[in-house]
Amino acid sequence: MHDIKAIRENPAAFDQALARRGLPPVSGELLAADAERRDQVQKLQEAQARRNAASKEVGEAMKSGDKTRAEALKAEMAGLKETIAAGEARERAIDERLNAMLAVIPNLPLDEAPDGKDETGNVEVRRWGAAPDFAFAPRQHFDIGEWLGQMDFEAAARISGARFVVMRGQLARLERALAQFMLDRQTGANGYTEHYVPYMVNDAAMFGTGQLPKFAEDLFRTVDGRWLIPTAEVSLTNLVAGQTLEEKDLPLRLTAYTPCFRAEAGAAGRDTRGMIRQHQFSKVELVSITAPEQSRPELERMTNAAESVLQALGLHYRVMLLCAGDMGFGSRMTYDLEVWLPGQNAFREISSCSVCGDFQARRMDARFKPRDGKGTRHVHTLNGSGLAVGRTLVAILENHQNADGSVTVPEALRPYMGGASKITKG
Template structure:
């Protein structure tokens, strides 16, 4: 959510920042609504003052026996009361219009975000690992002999429809091991607080974390009006809603492993093979709530937490900073980590780490109390995948694949797999 006062003070800068995202200028419409809203508020305040004055004079007129003046003043009081109600209702309606328009405007990009139209204009900032040279043509994850029997799309479609998968046996266990490995690393190494969150949330939580009103079609809503989470960013971030947090208790750093649900409304025809893009998937999320002065460094810290997981797993990756045209709605700056998938001969996104500045905090009124006793200020919120579990499974399977369809697994997963380090071509752990 944007601060209308900041737009009022520098509308040209606001429009220029939106133009970097490819959006049309909107400050003129916003300020017209704001002026009309403030005009109604002023009119109500003026009428209230006139009503108060007339109310005081009513008694005096009655005391003097001036019935004509008494009746005139009483009628004036009644008229002003009706006028105040009318002006207040009009101000509320205009305020609702203004709030709705502000809620649909994306966050402004940070100054260091590169300009660009789409993912082709993203800028690589880091690369780790060397993609393996295969003596055979590498295949995609779902084509491997050791994987295919335990990655069942047909049965999942019978149960739930397209873009679902039924994992079983060793593949399901590897998937679970990856999530446990991620959580343990975030808690034991990175100092995040493990949190078990609801996956069904109220509209207020979706709105406060910028998922509503603009992107309702991308999520699943239940018949009672609640929502299945698109990511645990929503409940983790919304913990701070309505709070005034003591500065000394920041940052707050959370991690959670949850099911996530997305309708993939805008991705028809994309990544239909395999389990790269699903309606239901699992993710280990990171969320930080921090002081404004520390949020840029916090984003770098979170990025390293995600990159380190891939390094421990031995998965080559590259990190890009997204250009203005490819950033998400609520992001001020986003880094994507892309894991190497030899079956696709391409790097594919496995984590996004974003800072929203105070964009979400304004929507959910999350503030902190400065240690020096100053006026409460809005916190900054950040979120990042650490990591997408299904996509990490794909990367592990494809990078570790052997010619016979078996898979060599990362050593760091052995403690979670009973000491086993290989998925055999027959689908069993060895």
């Protein structure tokens, strides 16, 4: 959510920042609504001041015995009461209209975010490791999983429809092992505090992190009006909604392993086979709540925390800095981690780490008290995947596959797999 005062002070800069996202200027429309609201507020203040003055004048008129004037003043006050009630209703309507306009405008990119209209404008920052060199044609994960007899898309389709999977045996255990390994790494080496959070949230929570109102079609809603979370970012970030924290307690670093639910409304025809894009998947989410001065270095720290999982699993990846036109709605700057998938002969996103500034905090009214004790300020929020469990499973199957169809279990996961070094058929 944007600060209308900041837009009022520099509308040209606001429009220029939106232009970097490929959006038309909107400051004129916003400032017209803002001027209308401020004009209405002034009229209300004048009417209230006149009502207060008239109330005193009634007492004076009664004291002096001027009943005619007293009755005239009472009639004026009755009219002012109606005027004020109508004015307050109009002010609320203008406020709602202005807030609705602000609610669908994305965050403004940092200067560090490169210019570009789509993914072709993203910039590679670094790579880690090397792609495996196979003496055979590598297969895609769904071919591997189905050959192993432990990945079943047909059974899932009978139960739930497209974009679901059933896994069994060692692959089901691998999913669990990955989640446990990721949580242990993020809570141990990387200092995040593990949480168990709700998987269903209300409208206010979805609004706070920016999923509503613009992206309702990408979400699943329950019959009682709650929403299934598309990511634990929603639940974790909203833990500070409406709160005032102490600066000495920042940054907060939170993590949770949850299922995630996405309608994938805009993904028709994309990744229709396999586990890359599903309605239900698991993820270990990272969220940081910081003071404004901490947020930019915290993005680097969070990205490194996500990278450490890929490195421990021996997975080749690259870090991409997203251009202004390809960033998510609430982001000011984003790093995507893209893991190498030999079966696809391509890099695919496995994590996005973003700094949102005070964009979400304004929507949630999340603040902190500075150490100097002067007033309150909005916190900054960050979020990232540490990592998407299903896509990490996909990467392990494709990168650690063997010619005989088995899959080598990375050393770091073997304690979580009962000591197994390979996933074999059966």
